[in-house]
Amino acid sequence: MSYKLLLLSLAFSAQVLAVSQDCSVEVIENTKHEICKTENGKVVTKFFDKGEVSSISYYKDGKIIKERNFSSSGNEVTRSTFEHLSDGTRLVTYYMGDFNKPRSKKRVQDISNVEVVLEEYGFHHRTGALESIDVIENGITVKRKIIENDKHEFSYIFNYDGERIIGFEAIDLNGKKIGDYSQNSIESLPTSTGNEKVKIAIIDSGFDHQHEDLIDHISINYDDPIDGVDNDGDGLVDNYLGSFYDENGDLSFSHFASYFDSGDWGRPSNIIAKTYGIPFETISLNRPGKIDSHGTHVASLALRDLESTSLIPFAGDYGDAKYLKLISQKIKSESIDFVNMSFSFPHYATGDLPRSTLDNLRSLIMNNPDTVFFVAAGNDGKLFDGTRFNCLYPACYSFDNVVTIGATEDSDWRNDNIYKMAKYSNYGKRYVDLFAPGTKVEGALLGDMKIRYTGTSMASPMALNIAAKLKELFPNKSALEIKDAMELGATKLDVIDSEFGVISFENSRNILESI
Template sequence: MQMAYRTGVRRGTVALWCAVLVGLACVALSATIAPQSYAAAPGRVELIVLRKPRLAAGERRALRQRAGADFVRSLRIPEAEIVSVPAGRAQAALGELRSDPTVSLAVVDAAIEPAATTTGDPSFGALWALVNPGGPGATFDADVDAPGAWAVATGKGVVVAVVDTGTESTHPDLRRQYAINPAESGNGRESNGIDDDGNGLVDDWRGWDFVDDDNNPATTLLGHGVHVLGTIVAANGNGIGISGIAPDARALPVRVIGDDNRGSWSVLLEATEAVASAGARVVNLSLGGPADPLLGQLFAQIAARHPSTLFVAAAGNSDLNLDIGENVYPCEAPASNVLCVGASTSNDTRALFSNYGSRSVDLFAPGSGILSTALGGRYDSLDGTSMAVPFASGAAALLFSKDPSLSGKQAREDLIAHVEVRSGMISVSGGRLDAATALHSPNAHLGHGRPTVRSARVLVSSRCTTRRPRCRRAASLRATGGNGASALTYSVTRRNRSGAVVAVTHRTVQLRRSTATTTRLPVRLPAGAYRISIRTSGVNGRSKAAVRSFTVRP
């Protein structure tokens, strides 16, 4: 499975690679993992068994016989297989397997099911999560500041695997956004029936369906994965629909949830191993739920084998403090390159459904009333931590695009260190994702000190006279950097004739150390009242914010 994926698109084709957002349900939230065995025959329970390395075939058969287990299939995970036992002997078989010195781990193969779902109404504006202009029911600048991040990177050269319900390759906002497996494409290799790259997946040029075990990860019933895909990579500037947070990254779709809204942990683990081995730098996992901690350990082992990849997972939608309650996996898998994401609202508060925890959840991201791509070439608004995860995945793609040498652990640390701290967002970081500050700041893992940053001043000047009625009315900002690198982000809004809040301009500039910097707004300002949100950010996430009003007179 060692191969490199191209992030371009061949002329005349729609190409994907393997990896779909494992989002769980077709609607919004993340999935829960049921305790019963998944897909086993009636009266049987299936177990995941992880053996010690270099166990001979005869030794494996003897091990199964001692436990009274029948072989079902091997997993695409080193030394792992599925075995089946009578339901009445499941606990005894687990005890036998776990006591055997040749077994590393044995656990029931649990089912993945969708959690409760809600459909949001996009009442706060189409893409408030990227740029939030404020207004009724929304807080100005309560966003991830995508335009500020795009000044540094847009995701070019990065593959994001989306492990989910499947994709729609013909959606006009997605059809050119998929990664290509070059080893399985060109000269008829897409359909030659040969495993050209030797990874065990035949003709996997556009992703893989781990449910039906074929090379077409498309779905016509469950749009959860399509929604997640759009939030990450929907095309930018094409005059259609929306824009993803990392529009120049490419998606690797993988289907692990069937049309019955169910999947298994064994399939999830297989798919995660496959896309990480294929070179995906980010794996989006908009799914999860309470599960046996041993399954979390299995996931952590996969993450540890792929240190250059960041695995981004949903915290869940049960309004629980995960520090004192049940464990949610894969979000809480004990690995330094797994990022656990809760959901925030357009008012910069924790979404009431989102799980939280000062040790369990890493950060929050927009997850309420999120507009994105939907089946049938449409768009829809959904709620859930499933919707928050792709914003963090996209921000990670921007980081890897800026600095490909980052490890998954370092990318996680950078995103955590550069949040906008908000009360009520109980998490490791204590705040909401801020992609612009993460992209503009030196990497947190380098250990730079925290600078002080002085608030900016708004200076408005007008050279207009009755003889020059169409002159430029200028506004400028003045701010001073502190003891380290700093950035100044500002957003200007006004109200139109109908009273709606509209964005005028949004930009991020760098501040020099201990030097006053003046920046002029790059727009003409007609007479009227304006509101400007200013945020100055330093290394490791320290920031100051202010909102000012000013008037340009006729």
């Protein structure tokens, strides 16, 4: 390495190190190493076989403080920094591509010559802001600290069933519980009577069945209590409060809720059913920040301010063809008015999913012609042109009972009609019917809390919510008549690229009053 190159490499170190030309070359495990001493440390450079620099490691007081890794073309691809703390632990921060935004960070300690992870830091994928710190004990994440604006706001304390998280308590900085969630138990039953004016269904990842925004709307199926038997013969075993479908049958519980009113427990884990009678949300720590639930947020938007609407939630592996068939039968038997589908499947030609999934999704919609399906347009910011690789489903189905919803830049409905199409929203007059607010929309968060999310996944239930409100006002109107009024009453704007425009509750109501 030349003297100038050495100076250049040292400039990237955490501290300015005085340079000495006391360098030596060694071959270690068939790799050339150049070791240069500095005033208070050393710099170790490794080389590829053809002589290009592969990595540069910086040491101070005998401890590594930075490592940079290069491609054979000379571009730096990754970087790691090491901060050695007074308690004997160290912080290791990893960068890739953008060296201003950390990709990951962890606090580790060497125990019996083994590196043990004590904490893992989670960063926002776009901004690089710190969102959470996971506390790990004996290889298990026991706590997640939520960070907002560089401040610790609250913590999740996780509950496990074996090696799987099945719930948590959310605790503020004073030790007060501010929220909780459990997959396999019910603290109180919903208060829905079964006589509501409007029936909706939502197909999504999972739901917080105890969230205050949902609990009073969830429909109770008294004909199929949780006892491991399909008492009502609909193919969905124990769908007491909706259903969770486990495609692979790999989820199990030591105990699962049985007789809710008595607090009894039943059904041992060796009876692995494909369906569970609670439409629970699985809990994953793969993403940093707050523990989210797409379905819970979507449901809260669909149910906002509704007084006489019941919900049948379908959770779990909705990409399974068999589940879609069972859902279709349930929608028909229950005479569901509106269904929300805030998900997208690609064309089967991509090879990303079985053709049977799309076939059964299509059949689900066709076999329920009196039910209106509100579906998310998707968040690719693309014009749907109908080609197999530039369309999503069910958004690109052209059935009369499918309403594809794009998103505006708004978090709620406006009074001035000055809407703008969100840049992330898919669009196009051929396939996107209506637009609704979908940007930073406040809704329910798992654990009886609140959060703001962005996407056409939010716009679709916002649209369904308007349909349900209209149906509550005009219970004798069919779901299709409600849909037609929403399309006729939509506000046409040049900046909104859709067939009808932005939904207007007032215009739709006036149309329904006149017919």
